[in-house]
Amino acid sequence: MAHQESAAVTTKGKADGKPVTFTYHRHANANDSELSWEQDAAPVRRLAAQDIVAVLHKRVQEADDLTVLYVENTVPDDKKEQVPGALETLVATKLPQPFSHDFLLPRDAYWQTHQAHAPGHPALHILVSVKSGTGKALDVWEHMLCPMLYELEASDYMLHLTTSENSVTDLTRDTFLPQANLGVAQTVILLSGDGGMADLVNAILSEKRSKSYKKPTIVLLPLGTGNALANSAGIAADNTMGLRTLLHGSPKELPLFRATFSPGARLLVNELRDERPLQKLNGTPVIHGAVVCSWGLHASLVADSDSSKYRKFGAERFPMAAKDLLYPADGAMPHPYKGRVSVLRPSTEGKGDDWEPIDRETHGYVLATLVSQLEKGFTISPMSRPLDGKLRLVHFGPLSGKGAMDVMTKAYDGGKHATDERVGYEEVEGVKIHFEEEEARWRRVCVDGKIVQVEAGGWVALKSGIEGVVDLVVGP
Numbered sequence: 001m002a003h004q005e006s007a008a009v010t011t012k013g014k015a016d017g018k019p020v021t022f023t024y025h026r027h028a029n030a031n032d033s034e035l036s037w038e039q040d041a042a043p044v045r046r047l048a049a050q051d052i053v054a055v056l057h058k059r060v061q062e063a064d065d066l067t068v069l070y071v072e073n074t075v076p077d078d079k080k081e082q083v084p085g086a087l088e089t090l091v092a093t094k095l096p097q098p099f100s101h102d103f104l105l106p107r108d109a110y111w112q113t114h115q116a117h118a119p120g121h122p123a124l125h126i127l128v129s130v131k132s133g134t135g136k137a138l139d140v141w142e143h144m145l146c147p148m149l150y151e152l153e154a155s156d157y158m159l160h161l162t163t164s165e166n167s168v169t170d171l172t173r174d175t176f177l178p179q180a181n182l183g184v185a186q187t188v189i190l191l192s193g194d195g196g197m198a199d200l201v202n203a204i205l206s207e208k209r210s211k212s213y214k215k216p217t218i219v220l221l222p223l224g225t226g227n228a229l230a231n232s233a234g235i236a237a238d239n240t241m242g243l244r245t246l247l248h249g250s251p252k253e254l255p256l257f258r259a260t261f262s263p264g265a266r267l268l269v270n271e272l273r274d275e276r277p278l279q280k281l282n283g284t285p286v287i288h289g290a291v292v293c294s295w296g297l298h299a300s301l302v303a304d305s306d307s308s309k310y311r312k313f314g315a316e317r318f319p320m321a322a323k324d325l326l327y328p329a330d331g332a333m334p335h336p337y338k339g340r341v342s343v344l345r346p347s348t349e350g351k352g353d354d355w356e357p358i359d360r361e362t363h364g365y366v367l368a369t370l371v372s373q374l375e376k377g378f379t380i381s382p383m384s385r386p387l388d389g390k391l392r393l394v395h396f397g398p399l400s401g402k403g404a405m406d407v408m409t410k411a412y413d414g415g416k417h418a419t420d421e422r423v424g425y426e427e428v429e430g431v432k433i434h435f436e437e438e439e440a441r442w443r444r445v446c447v448d449g450k451i452v453q454v455e456a457g458g459w460v461a462l463k464s465g466i467e468g469v470v471d472l473v474v475g476p
């Protein structure tokens with residue numbers, strides 16, 4: 001879909017059987033392009049490029065008919081909370097050639113070659129995480145994905161709706177993993193946030209994989225709150241809820257890190273009220289992640305905002321909880337987090353496995369990530385490229401509420417915090433933290449949105465470069 005020039009091309013054709021004049025305004029920035037059509041006295045219809053899912057060779061009446069799939073986002077304001085959009089079709093005859101060139105489904109796209117009538121096509125699963133984000137995943141299935149599969153004549157799939165916080169884990173352990181171990185190719189369209197992906201990956205890594213293990217291919221439709229993975233991998237760059245990436249993209253291995261914890265670490269669930277044991281690897285508690293591992297302000301923010309009180313506000317829940325942490329009610333400074341942090345830098349000739357301490361006894365923010373954005377526009381790691389597998393550390397010492405806000409504001413401004421002298425930012429292979437906090441709430445670690453409570457005197461050690469277990473479909 002890459003193109004440089006900015007031009008308009010006009011053709012005479014038909015839209016849904018009625019004679020019209022099509023105009024395609026093609027812009028250097030593909031998402032600014034627009035298709036419009038005029039029919040005598042009727043008002044001009046406009047279709048923004050960012051709403052277009054794909055153009056299909058689907059003959060309806062005339063030999064040169066094409067079917068345009070697009071997302072209608074003009075939902076009345078009072079319905080916006082419930083319906084994020086709906087899939088619509090336009091049967092078009094004689095579309096401007098540059099338009100069809102830009103949006104026709106590529107013949108070699110993963111979807112084309114692996115789905116529908118392709119021989120030996122993978123088992124197709126649709127997994128709807130109904131409580132992710134503000135709870136719109138089911139609407140997206142009903143109004144967008146299901147109608148699209150109908151248009152694509154893809155009816156051979158299994159639909160799964162989550163019924164509990166364990167649904168993704170259970171389904172992966174009982175279905176995806178055993179099939180993958182038998183070498184069966186599977187595509188999973190996952191309507192969720194980062195947590196759904198984390199559950200899936202951790203369930204796979206909780207058991208042994210066979211020699212014939214075949215990585216499932218995951219198509220992620222961004223239905224969470226932060227959608228860090230989707231925003232960083234370009235899946236959420238248009239208005240189609242990931243449908244365009246589903247049809248045009250191709251699979252690439254999802255890089256992972258492993259966080260290993262001291263023996264007393266526990267996963268906090270049920271709005272932090274209950275504890276669960278972590279998975280064990282060689283007797284040691286572990287969690288794997290694809291997005292972020294943090295301690296300090298970020299982890300406290302995720303933990304404090306993980307309640308139904310805040311969740312209903314979507315991504316707004318973070319700034320709301322941030323206010324309480326940055327400007328404590330007693331007028332004190334934000335909490336200085338006490339502990340020893342050391343890093344393992346990418347190995348260079350002559351340097352071994354040397355962990356180097358960060359020269360500071362207290363900290364404000366310690367965050368390691370594999371992605372560039374933690375939510376749309378919050379560019380925590382501006383050097384990160386989609387699925388580059390590089391772990392990057394962002395850290396700073398205790399700052400005033402205003403100082404920390406200042407740094408965060410720069411992160412929202414294209415990642416300018418990365419060059420702020422108060423902030424450390426570098427590529428690392430590992431991070432270790434030994435906690436020296438008395439109070440439990442300051443010993444909470446965030447891994448891909450999950451919260452781990454570490455015991456007094458405990459530690460966490462993070463390593464990148466873990467062998468991937470799934471592929472993620474990303475844009476061309």
Ligand SMILES: Nc1ncnc2c1ncn2[C@@H]1O[C@H](COP(=O)(O)OP(=O)(O)OP(=O)(O)O)[C@@H](O)[C@H]1O
Nearest residue numbers: 131132133162163164165193194195224225226227
């Ligand atoms: N039917 C359900 N009942 C109870 N819990 C559910 C159900 N469906 C999903 N969940 C839970 O809701 C949470 C949703 O997490 P997810 O990461 O997908 O969304 P998010 O936290 O809103 O987004 P993000 O991680 O992108 O910020 C998960 O913990 C998941 O287990």
